[in-house]
Amino acid sequence: MIRIVDLKKNFDDLEVLKGVNLTINRGETVVVIGRSGCGKSVLLRHIIGLMMPDSGKVFVDGLDVTELKEKQLYELRKRFGMLFQGAALFDSLSVLDNVGLGLREHTNLSDEEIRKIACDKLEMVGLGRLDDKKPAELSGGMKKRVGLARAIAMDPPVVLYDEPTTGLDPIMADVINGLIRDLQKRLGITSIAVTHDIKSAYKIGDRLALLYDGKIVFEGTPEETRSTPNELVRQFIEGNAQGPIPIYEE
């Protein structure tokens, strides 16, 4: 279980997170939706200890991520997979080595076995024969999917997805949504996804949470989200320029 308690983060005088509270139960997929620049990626980074908050706590199975020593933090991260918004593939490594790097570093599997697992994961994201290509030779959407294959390569119990479907064509987006759903169903993976793709959010989320003005202002199942009277949520899911959410930040 992951529990985020009153998380606050500023960059100089820009207040990004102003007290985020959110609980993600084991085996559940929570989708955080919110406008571009509202701090979704920053929130994900705090969960895995890439950023430290100004105040507040993040508990993962009772451990406080913000208090962990470096060594413990690395241990904890072995239980996480993370898909970066920009894929963040290692551009000096081939696609196959990107996916297999975690296995190579943390297990005693042979090169052959690692290759096999990496190929399987690549197949799951619809990338059959890319093996020896370098990331620079891939399209944006392909990179994203390699990033996804890398995130799930070690079969981690928790996966964080930063905009899993952005940059994918609608058909492939649906494949990836299906994959995320499937991973959760079959392996009981706990996931947190952030996105502004509302369709994908409905499809993969057990619960949706709206991050607005540095706080979670709404939480609910897809059905509750669809029928909520909450003005902020309505404006967001309907994609209206008019409404309580200002278009320009002051």
Next chain:
Amino acid sequence: MKPSEYLAGSIGFSISEVGAGFMLLLSAIKRAPRAIKQKHLVVEQMQRIGLGSLPLVLVTSVFTGGVAAVQAAYQFENYVPLRYLGMVISKSIVIELGPVLTALVVGGRVGASIAAELGTMKVTEQIEALETLAIDPVRYLVSPRLIAAVMMLPVITVFSDFIAIMGGFAVAYTGLDINTHVYFNSIKVHLTSEDVLSGLIKAFFFGGIIAIMGCYHGMKTRGGAEGVGIATTKAVVSSCLLILITDYILASLLFSAVFAG
């Protein structure tokens, strides 16, 4: 801008950064034993640093040797017999010119490439991606480069010394009418193993400086392409300065303390 800030900006580091660079060095040393086990990472870096630098070092060394010969001959004129030329050229090359010039040339090349590579990795989130895979970037990126550099710099320096001495010989033989036997005999008689050792000790430290400055500035790159450019410049400038400063310190220590006694 305060003068101290301007100075720090233009020489590539400030006092506090020297401290931070030193901390990086310590943590890279601490992780070195595990990094050595992953031979492929170290070997890859050794190839990039070593083999890649040879052509450049070859050219600089030939001319360094040649200049050393011309200069020495000019200064000897009417005071010192030319049969000592081999000794003077080889000593100045082996102790000073070889290690320092090699380090400066390799520092420009390798330091810049390390800083640019790690800087790009930083700004494209690849370093954070390593961390999320529970791979320590210092162990995975810095330690192999440090190990490779401290091992390869002495090797390249030996190569450079040899080429420069031959370059000096070419000038002495063709331009100054010194025959083969005279030149090499003077080297054989006067060049000591302490001379060679002192040069190699220097090279070892210079290798460390180059790797750590490249990695340090690369890993703390901010912003996009511009940030990478700044990091690269800082890496080269600061490693060149540190090489010269360290050269002075090591020369004082080695010759006044270690070898004198």
